[in-house]
Amino acid sequence: MWYSNVVAPTGFKILSVNYYDDYNFPNGPTVFGTAYYNNSLKPKGLATGAWVRVCQGATDTKGETSYTLYDYKARAIQTKTVHYLGGYTQTDSNLDFVGKPISTETRHKRTATDAEIRVNEVFTYSAQDRLLTHTHQINGGAVQLLANNSYDELGQLTAKKVGGAATGTGLQNVNYSYNIRGWLTGINDINSLSKAGDPMDLFSFRINYQKPETATPLFNGNISETFWRTSSDNVLRKYSYSYDHLNRLLEAVYEKPVGPMAVTHSYDESLQYDKNGNILSLRRNGSYDSDVYLGGLMIDDLQYQYESNKLLKVVDYTNNPDGFSDNEADAEDPTNLSNVDYRYDLNGNMTMDMNKNITSITYNHLNMPTKIVFNSYDLTKIEYLYDANGIKLQKKVTIGSATTTDYMIGIQYKNSILQFIPTKEGYVNNTFSGGVNNFSYVFNYTDHLGNIRLSYAKDPNTGLLKIMEQNHYYPFGMKHSNYNSDVLVFSKIASSDKLITTITPFNKAAYNYKFQGQERQDELGLNWDSFKWRNYDYAIGRFMSIDPLAEKYVYNGVYNFAENRVIDGRELEGLEWVPGNQTQQWNAAFREVGETFLKTLDNIGAQFEQSFTAGREIAPATAVENTTTVSGGTNFYNSAMDSFYSNGTSTSRPFTFDISNTTKLVTEVSATGKAGPVQVTGSLTNEVNLKNGETTKTAKVVAGVGNNGVFVSNSKGSNDKKSSTRAGIQGEVSTPKVAGAYFKVSGSLSVGQKPQEKTTPNTNKANTNSSSQNKEKK
Incomplete structure (x- = not known):
């Protein structure tokens, strides 16, 4: 922005300001160490700072100021954000010759009067610049091992020791396997959780592509089967998948294939779509993981009604409350289609959901919800606070009294009390007692899509390894019921698969990040997964607002989740589908480069x-x-x-x-x-x-x-x-x-x-549709 020193801007509200070249801006740094490319040397052409408004009331002028300091090679070595509550988060980085961080120190306060929290991390690398070890330390306490990595000759991660003392053998030794294309095929051994000389595995996972055990072989990169096993019951479970010609999921068939009587169809999910990819019907089994119901118990038989791409009504013909909750009158009379469940504003954002008793939703200029009111009663509501860049800063849940959650660059508070600090392998849980923070490290097992499948920690009192929580999901994100266990204790002896004892949960965490690593908001029955730019209803498999990148992906419905390709890819921040297997992304990039190279050879x-x-x-x-x-x-x-x-x-x-x-x-x-x-x-x-x-x-x-x-x-x-x-x-x-x-x-x-x-445009409708379908296949 620009304005003269004579006339100041009026009549509008500044959302953000960016600064370059020096640090002469409000709340900018004034004292520099000798390591920094400081103000007197003028870091010309570099972004030095920013101010971003906190979007509260129309007259509120609160904002957050951030700045970046550089070394003499113009590399960022310090970043600091001053929070609107008065505290700050500052990270200092020590870089090696080529710019990799050797160590970092993060200092954080929620308010100006809070005690400072200091987090130190140290990294080591191989001669090929691959990360070898990563350690973590809080407030000068014991150094914790986050990861000790091993690689094969191709640079693929083959093993990772996670947790425990920095010089220890790890709480878990996680092994990875790949096929000839470099696609992930396994996490630990699905056939046995015991490994000689290593702690017993708490979780194992396998992916089959073209060589399934019972499903149809798939040769285009789609996943035909997934298997998983956890040490809570040591039972093998699996899904078999089928797809349409656009790689959209049609059916997921559940099975417990091993045992005196194999259990099938307990958690099946099947779908049908219209030409825009909107879900027309969804059937889901659940509630019982046993042979009590042969063929599974159907908990959802959903039929969707639309106006263009906007969902108007969902009718559940089972009326089973264990799945989707159909609270409208049509739950008793499924033939009643006169009343709509959902309404929208002019931007396509959902403003009413009668199945969840949501009577109004208010949105800001970024189409992000700021207030959700239930039952037309303003004392039952959820309110959100964002900055002008769309970063969520606060959530306030009111049920008579209010519960406030603050989000500060990953660090999370509830009612001013620190809840947890995220790490690369999980999080550090905090138990506040007697005015003192007590920290304990929790580690996550994640699958190929980033779904958090199992969380575990070491009991500081007994030294035993505990499963804090395990979550297994339907393809579109709803959690399986009945067999996901609570906290269990297991021996670390490799030769034993036996459950030692079941105990009361210790240090119950406020960490509620689950499907694809997103926060699951279950307050007041909201049941949304909160992606950065949109909120997702996993019970019906749809977003609640239009895709911000809708004009980029014209072939995809604007409310669709992950293009309905939920097995081989994930939703990136509520914006677009990306391959879940990182190697598949590399393969696609290499193929594109290879094609360009071959064309160049032909040209020259x-x-x-x-x-x-x-x-x-x-x-x-x-x-x-x-x-x-x-x-x-x-x-x-x-x-x-x-x-x-x-x-x-x-x-x-x-x-x-x-x-x-x-x-x-x-x-x-x-x-x-x-x-x-x-x-x-x-x-x-x-x-x-x-x-x-x-x-x-x-x-x-x-x-x-x-x-x-x-x-x-x-x-x-x-x-x-x-x-x-x-x-x-x-x-x-x-x-x-x-x-x-x-x-x-x-x-x-x-x-x-x-x-x-030379070719002329083909206006033949059938050919045009075929081209569009081919684009989706890519």
């Missing part, structure tokens, strides 16, 4: 041509010529792509070779001059193919003697479909003309674009 690949021409002049500049041409070149891209999509059965070859014969009427006009000592010949040639009538016009410049030397040419056919530009070297030998007849041999070696077929 040498094109060989040799012609044998017999001709007779019929006018001074016109002749009839009969020419036999032998030519060859490269076809790397088409050959590679054909081989890829045909599983190696393509007949397309990387090199081309061709012999052709033509009879042409040739008219040529040429002129010769000199550019310094070099002779330059320019010519315009018009050729008429006497066999098919096609006309080709060629402009050519040769630097050399006659037709021998370096050349550049451009040709264009009369049908306006073929054009080519080439450059290279050529030579020609001709016999003397006898009675107007002659013979010549010419050869060339050139590079440039191969003839490109």
Whole structure:
């Protein structure tokens, strides 16, 4: 923004201000250490600070100021944010020669009067710059190992020791396996949780693609089966998946495949979609993980009714409260479709949900909810506070009295009491007692989508390893009921799989991050997963507001969750679907780079041509010529792509070779001059193919003697479909003309674009839809 020193801006509210080049701004730093690229040295061109408004009342001017300090290589080595409540979060980084952090120190206060919390982290790396160890320490206490990593020769993470003392063997030794493409196939051994010399595994997970045990093999990267096992009951469970031609999930079939009587269909989920990807029906089994209900107990039989892409009503024909809660009158009379469950504002944000007794939702300028009122009663509500960049700062839940949660760059408070500090492998839980914070480290097992499947910790009193919580999900995020266990205690002896005892939960955590690592908001029956930009209702598999990137993904419905590809990908901040397997992202990037490289080779690949021409002049500049041409070149891209999509059965070859014969009427006009000592010949040639009538016009410049030397040419056919530009070297030998007849041999070696077929837009509707579907498949 810009304004003069005479007239100040009025009539509008500033949301954010960015500062560059120096630190002469309100609340900016004034004292610099010798390590910093400080104010006197003027860090020109660098972002030095920012101020962001806290979006409260219309007249409130609170904001958060942040700044960044740099070293002499212009690398950020200190960041500090001054919070609107008066506290701050400051992180100092010690970097190595290439810019990797060797250690960091984070200092934090919620308010100016709170005691400071200090977090120190230390990192070590291999010679290939791979992270080896990561340790964590709070307020000078015991150093905790977060991760000790091992890699194979390809750089893939194969093992990770997690938790315990910095010099210890780890509370868990997590092993990873991959297929030949580098896709994750396993976390620990699904067949046995015991490993000689290691602590017993608390969780194991396996992914099958083209080699399933019972499902249909899939060769396009889709997942055919997943298996999991936890040490709480040591029972193997699995899902088998099927998809439509756009890779959207159609059905997930649950099974306990091992035992005297295999249990099937207990937690099945199946769906149907319309052409925009909106869910038309969803069926879900649940409640019992046993053979009491053969074929499973259906808890949801949902039918969706729409107006364009906006959901108006969901009817549950089972009326079972264990799944989706249909609180409207149509729960008793499913044929009643007159009353709508959902209403929206002009921006497409949901403002009413009668199934959850939500009577109004208010949104800010970023289409993020600021107030949710239940039962038209203002004393039963949830309120949110954001900054102008959409970062959630506070949540206040009112049920008569208010409970306030503060979010401060990951660190979370409830009613001013610190709840937890997040780490790369889980979180540090805080128990506040007698005015003192008592910290305990909790670690998470996550699957390929970032779903938190199991949390565990070491009991500081007994030294035993405890499962704090385990969560297993339906594909669209609802949690399985009945067999997810509470806190259990297990021995760390590798030779034993036995449960020692069940105890009362210790240090009950306020950590409520579950499906895809997002916060699950279950207050007042809201039951949303809070992604950064949108909120997701996992019971019906839809977002509550329009995709901010809707114009980028025009082929996808604006309320759809993860493009309905919920098994092989995850939702990125409520914006877009991304592959869940990071290696798949790398493979896609490598494939794109490879295709570009092959096309480049074809463009610069040498094109060989040799012609044998017999001709007779019929006018001074016109002749009839009969020419036999032998030519060859490269076809790397088409050959590679054909081989890829045909599983190696393509007949397309990387090199081309061709012999052709033509009879042409040739008219040529040429002129010769000199550019310094070099002779330059320019010519315009018009050729008429006497066999098919096609006309080709060629402009050519040769630097050399006659037709021998370096050349550049451009040709264009009369049908306006073929054009080519080439450059290279050529030579020609001709016999003397006898009675107007002659013979010549010419050869060339050139590079440039191969003839490109020009195409016109295809307006055929079927082809257009096919192209759109292919885009989704990518």
